[in-house]
Amino acid sequence: MYTDLQLYIDGEWLNGASRKGEEVLNPATGKSLGTLPHATKADLDRALDAADKGFAVWRATSAYDRAKVLRKAADLVRERAEHIARVMVQEQGKPLAEARGEVITTADIIDWMAEEGRRAYGRIVPGRGKNVRQLVTQEPVGVVAAFTPWNFPTLTPVRKIAGALAAGCSLILKAAEETPGACVELVKCFDDAGVPKGVLNLVFGVPSDVSEHLIGSDIVRKISFTGSIPVGKHLAGLAAKGMKRATMELGGHSPVVVFGDADPEKTADTIAAFKFRNAGQVCISPTRFYVQDGVYDRFLSRFTEFANNIKLGDGLEQGTTMGPLANPRRLDAMEAIVQDTKSRGGKIVTGGKRHGNQGNFFEPTVITDVPDDSKIMTDEPFGPVAPIVRFKTFDEVVERANSLPYGLASYAFTTNTQTATMIGDALQSGMVGVNSVAISTPETPFGGIKESGYGQEGGIEGLEGYTNRKFISQG
């Protein structure tokens, strides 16, 4: 039912042998799913060498032929979607329907990047003199080192794999040690689709050891990281030492502004479903709810009803609408938030504690009456906890929404077109959903500003992250 956990280096699948490793646990049961081998230093050096050689082969392959291989990988992901989704649920916890959706989007991202990689257009700039030809071209940046977290075990890796490979780069991916199986299955699809050896490599290990080793190598020319702000800052520093390109997709603390002219019930249904998706462990999860006085009570009542109707359980069980948290660190973080809320006079309207006596379950939680400087209103919760507070005026809510160093996503709901335009312009974040939560698609740019990072994945901007511009002046 699960998968054989292996490393993939230079086109070869490598098992435990004499390598160190770690147990992968099912967050719904706490039981071991298998042992994940850690790459040794020699493995990492082999991956670097293979990626270097793989880059030479892949960049010499036409964009047309690269696209064919990538589309085949997308087809294989779709064919194997049910198995990959089930592997994902076991190691990550999310409900099966969510896992299936993630895997299908994973295939869609490969298709989109495969096609767009064929459109790496340049331009001709008229020269100043006779017989002068000035060309601007795009070239792949080279070997990429990518690091991905545990909340989207195939979606986040594929944004980096598909973007890099579509642009003609090779890649060494260190995926999350807590959720490695679905990514192993994803990489198998690329292997079986005929990606040449060395072009894609998958390693696991102690994150800080692996990242320092890879980023410190002269072979690596680009870093792509998704994860927390502190780790992102650390890796950005390592990249800067070698003047390497970097894309940083870091945390967020997304405000939701519900204006008094919005339909409170409809808005609550939409945003609560989005809030509790993946048990709130999503970087663009709505996390601070500012609701205008006139609709506050109705919004709170409907949102709380939604939270109370959630069925917590093993993601593989029929009817489950929210799974466990992915690891015990998240449980501790949720308890710290609840404790801080209580100590500041906040009210727990529903939830607020662990659930059951096995696995990492935490109840969907709604909080009110918390001050703006409390933990839940200032630190990214990354869990199923929703603070809902009041506001009076447009200017006041904009100031409060923009007051944090985060700038990944924000949301607003209103039926007034002018308010919709004004709030879309006023919110400081890389993505804003106005009467919409559809802010992450293969064809649109995804990324943050302020401490939420820099660079984008998705859209033409995502591909640009893997290309250098070259100017050729020919006299």
Ligand code: NAD
């Ligand atoms: P963490 O900061 O320890 O780790 C975050 C991720 O970075 C993990 O996948 C981890 O393996 C990796 N990592 C840690 N140190 C690294 C290093 N030196 N080099 C390379 N990779 C490294 O936190 P955590 O407990 O795993 O997650 C909690 C926090 O992480 C959340 O509160 C959230 O802010 C953030 N997070 C963000 C995303 C996202 O999609 N942006 C995803 C997962 C976690």
